[in-house]
Amino acid sequence: MIQISEKYAGVATQHFLGMTYETRPMYYLKISQPSDNPKKIIWMDCGIHAREWIAPAFCQWFVKEILQNYKDNPRIGRFLRNLDFYVLPVLNIDGYIYTWTTDRLWRKSRSSHNNGTCFGTDLNRNFNVSWCSIGASKNCQDITFCGSGPVSEPETKAVSSFVESKKESIVCFLTMHSYGQLILTPYGYTKNKSSNHEELIQVGQKAANALKKKHGTNYRVGSSADILYATSGSSRDWARDIGIPFSYTFELRDNGTYGFILPAAQIQATCEETMEAVLSVLDDVYERYWNSDSAGKVTPATVVLGLLVSLVSIF
Amino acid sequence: MPPAASTPPAPRPGAPRPAALLLALALSLAGPGLQAAGPGPGSPGVPGVAGVPPPGLLRQAARAALHFLNFRAGSPSGLRVLAAVLRGRAATMRNPPALCFSVPLVISLGGSSVVGIFHQISSQNHVDARRTCRVDLEFTAERYGPEADGRLGRCSARVVFRRQQPRPAVNVTCARFMETSRRRREDLLLYKRAKRLRAPPGATSMPDSHGWIDPSLRPMWDLAFLGSSYVMWERTTQTLHYYMAQLSSVNQWKTNEDAIDFDYTVLLHEFSTQEIIPCRIHLVWYPGKPLKVKYHCQELHTAQEGSGTEGG
Numbered sequence: 001m002i003q004i005s006e007k008y009a010g011v012a013t014q015h016f017l018g019m020t021y022e023t024r025p026m027y028y029l030k031i032s033q034p035s036d037n038p039k040k041i042i043w044m045d046c047g048i049h050a051r052e053w054i055a056p057a058f059c060q061w062f063v064k065e066i067l068q069n070y071k072d073n074p075r076i077g078r079f080l081r082n083l084d085f086y087v088l089p090v091l092n093i094d095g096y097i098y099t100w101t102t103d104r105l106w107r108k109s110r111s112s113h114n115n116g117t118c119f120g121t122d123l124n125r126n127f128n129v130s131w132c133s134i135g136a137s138k139n140c141q142d143i144t145f146c147g148s149g150p151v152s153e154p155e156t157k158a159v160s161s162f163v164e165s166k167k168e169s170i171v172c173f174l175t176m177h178s179y180g181q182l183i184l185t186p187y188g189y190t191k192n193k194s195s196n197h198e199e200l201i202q203v204g205q206k207a208a209n210a211l212k213k214k215h216g217t218n219y220r221v222g223s224s225a226d227i228l229y230a231t232s233g234s235s236r237d238w239a240r241d242i243g244i245p246f247s248y249t250f251e252l253r254d255n256g257t258y259g260f261i262l263p264a265a266q267i268q269a270t271c272e273e274t275m276e277a278v279l280s281v282l283d284d285v286y287e288r289y290w291n292s293d294s295a296g297k298v299t300p301a302t303v304v305l306g307l308l309v310s311l312v313s314i315f
Numbered sequence: 316m317p318p319a320a321s322t323p324p325a326p327r328p329g330a331p332r333p334a335a336l337l338l339a340l341a342l343s344l345a346g347p348g349l350q351a352a353g354p355g356p357g358s359p360g361v362p363g364v365a366g367v368p369p370p371g372l373l374r375q376a377a378r379a380a381l382h383f384l385n386f387r388a389g390s391p392s393g394l395r396v397l398a399a400v401l402r403g404r405a406a407t408m409r410n411p412p413a414l415c416f417s418v419p420l421v422i423s424l425g426g427s428s429v430v431g432i433f434h435q436i437s438s439q440n441h442v443d444a445r446r447t448c449r450v451d452l453e454f455t456a457e458r459y460g461p462e463a464d465g466r467l468g469r470c471s472a473r474v475v476f477r478r479q480q481p482r483p484a485v486n487v488t489c490a491r492f493m494e495t496s497r498r499r500r501e502d503l504l505l506y507k508r509a510k511r512l513r514a515p516p517g518a519t520s521m522p523d524s525h526g527w528i529d530p531s532l533r534p535m536w537d538l539a540f541l542g543s544s545y546v547m548w549e550r551t552t553q554t555l556h557y558y559m560a561q562l563s564s565v566n567q568w569k570t571n572e573d574a575i576d577f578d579y580t581v582l583l584h585e586f587s588t589q590e591i592i593p594c595r596i597h598l599v600w601y602p603g604k605p606l607k608v609k610y611h612c613q614e615l616h617t618a619q620e621g622s623g624t625e626g627g
Contacts, residue, residue: 104524105560105582105591142615143590180586218399227371229587256558257396257459259584263526 001027001089008067010034011080018158021111022094026158031066032084040289041169042079042282043244045088045159046176048123048235050095050106051260054252054270055176059089061271062278079282082290086166091155092123105260109153113140121147124175125231126156127238130189135230146233159235164242172246172285173239174278179259180228180251181219183208183277186240188224188231194240197223203284204248210280214273217253224249246285250274368405368450376403376450376483378556380472382548383485385459386625389606391537392501393493394459394544398467403452408475415448448476448553458492460537468492476553481623483551502602509534509575514568521562535577536562542598543581545608549623550583560584560591574601583612590615 005014011033017026032039046059066085069076079085090096094110108120118140125136131150132138139145151157163170185200187193194200204221211219220227224234228251231237240247253262253270262270377397385394407415452474455467472487493501512534521536522528528536539562547557560582569576578597585592594612611622 107589258522258526259558259560261522261524261526261561
C-alpha cells in the first residue's frame with residue numbers, strides 16, 4: 001500500500017483506521033483527486049471473512065483499475081471529480097493471516113474468549129444492528145459467534161467509528177465476500193425491505209447484467225433474508241440503517257465447485273467481471289447525484305499484471 | 316396417498332434410453348393450483364399465485380436429487396451439478412395436499428410490475444421445516460469438473476423432505492449428457508489411472524490453498540466427490556445443503572485388489588450455517604458396480620454425531 005501511495009502520490013493516500021485484536025495496524029486507501037468541491041464517498045471493504053480470498057484480491061484489482069485508468073478513461077475519470085474511494089483491502093487481517101499460516105478455511109477473527117479456550121468472532125455478526133437476534137450464535141465455538149456484545153471487536157469498532165463519522169458523505173457501502181455469486185441488498189435481520197429497496201434491486205440487477213456480459217457468469221440479486229439466509233449484525237445492514245443509501249454485499253465466485261478455495265487461474269476473470277458490476281453501480285450512483293449527461297465511452301482497461309503481483313506482495 | 320418408503324426408490328439415471336426428454340407423468344403438474352413456473356433466470360412468473368414455492372426450496376430439492384443421482388450412478392466420470400431450476404411445486408403428503416411452506420397473510424403489492432409482484436410473493440414464502448414436504452421439479456444439470464463444456468442436461472425429480480430428518484426420498488431422472496459407452500470408457504480410464512496412483516504421503520490438502528489440484532491426482536478427487544455425494548445426499552434437508560470444500564487427508568488408498576479401496580477425510584461446507592464439517596469416508600469402487608460407502612462425520616458441539624453406511 002505504501003508503494004501505491006508513493007507511485008500515485010497526490011491521488012492515493014494511506015490512512016490508519018485502527019488496530020486488530022493481535023495488534024496489527026489496519027489501513028485504508030483513500031483515492032481522491034484534489035479539488036475544491038465537496039466529495040461524496042464510496043466505501044469498499046474486503047476480507048471481513050478470512051477464508052474468502054478472492055475478495056481481498058478484488059479490492060486490490062479495483063484500486064489498480066482506478067489508478068491506472070482515471071486519467072485516460074472518462075468513465076472512471078468523472079467519478080473522481082465528485083467521488084472519493086475509500087478501500088479497506090483486508091478487514092480481518094488476523095484471520096486472513098491465519099488462513100495463510102494455519103487453517104485455510106478459518107472465517108472469524110482471532111480474538112480470544114472463555115479464558116483462551118475459544119477463538120474468533122464472526123465480524124459480520126458483530127455490528128450494532130439487531131445484534132445477535134437471528135442467524136448468529138452466542139457460543140464462541142460456533143462459526144457465526146456474534147462476539148461478547150455489539151461492536152465488541154476492535155476491527156468492528158475501527159470500521160464503524162470511521163464510517164459513522166463520515167456517514168453524511170458516504171453514498172455507497174460495498175462489502176465483498178465469497179462465495180455464491182450474489183448481489184445482496186439489506187436486510188438479513190428481517191424480511192422487511194429498506195425504503196429504497198426497489199431502486200437497490202434495479203441497480204443490483206443492472207450490475208448483475210453487466211457482470212454477466214463479461215464472462216457469462218450468473219449472479220442472483222435479492223435481499224439477504226430472501227435469497228441467502230437470516231443474519232443479524234452485518235456491516236451492510238448496519239450501514240443502511242445509519243443512512244447510507246446504497247449498501248450491498250457482493251458474494252463473488254464460485255457456486256460451490258471450489259467454493260472458498262477458488263483456483264488462482266480464475267482470479268483475473270472474476271476481478272474483471274466484478275469490476276463491471278461495481279462500475280455499473282457507480283454509474284447509477286453517479287447519475288443519481290450528479291445527473292451527468294456526458295456518458296463517457298468505456299475504454300477497455302489495459303491489464304498490467306505486474307502491478308497486481310506487486311500489490312499482492314504488499315500483503 | 317401411501318407414506319413414502321423408508322428406503323428411497325432407485326432413480327432412473329436414463330442410461331439406456333436415447334430420449335433427451337423427461338418423464339412427463341410425474342410432472343404433469345396438474346395439481347390444485349399449486350403449479351407455477353419457478354422464478355428462475357428468464358422464466359415468466361405466474362402473478363398472484365400465493366402457493367409458489369420459495370426458490371430456495373426448489374434448489375434444495377435439486378441438490379438432494381443430484382447428490383443421490385451421483386451416488387447411485389457410481390460413476391466418477393459422470394458427476395453432475397445443478398445449473399438452474401426451471402419449475403417446481405411443493406406440497407405436503409396429506410390428502411388433500413397442503414402447502415409445506417408458510418405464506419404471509421398480508422401481501423403488499425405497492426404498484427410493482429406483475430413480475431415484480433410475483434417475485435415479492437414467492438420470495439416471502441418461507442420453508443416450513445415442521446412439515447413433510449414433497450417437491451416435484453425440473454432443473455438443468457451440467458457436468459462436474461474441468462471437463463464441463465457448458466452443455467446442460469434436463470432433469471426431473473420428486474424429492475420428499477421429512478421434517479428435517481436425513482435421507483430425503485429421491486426419485487430422479489436426468490437426460491444423459493454423455494453416451495453411456497463413453498462414460499463407461501472414461502470410468503475405465505479413471506480406474507486404470509487410479510490403480511497406477513501412489514497416494515500422496517500424509518495429510519494432504521486437495522485442492523491446495525490456491526485451488527490447485529494436480530491433474531495426476533484428479534481420479535482421487537473425483538472418487539472423493541463420489542463418496543461425499545452419498546454423505547451430502549443423506550444430510551441435505553429443506554434448509555441444509557453442502558459442498559465439498561477440501562480433501563484434507565488420505566488415510567488409505569488401496570489399489571492392489573480389483574476394487575479401489577479409499578479411506579479419506581473431507582471437509583464439507585454447510586452453506587446456511589457456514590460451518591465446516593470433517594467427515595471420514597471409506598469407499599470401495601469398481602467401475603460399473605454400485606458404490607460401497609461408510610462414513611462418520613464429526614459433529615458440532617450442539618448436534619449429534621452422524622454416520623451412515625450403504626452397500627455391503
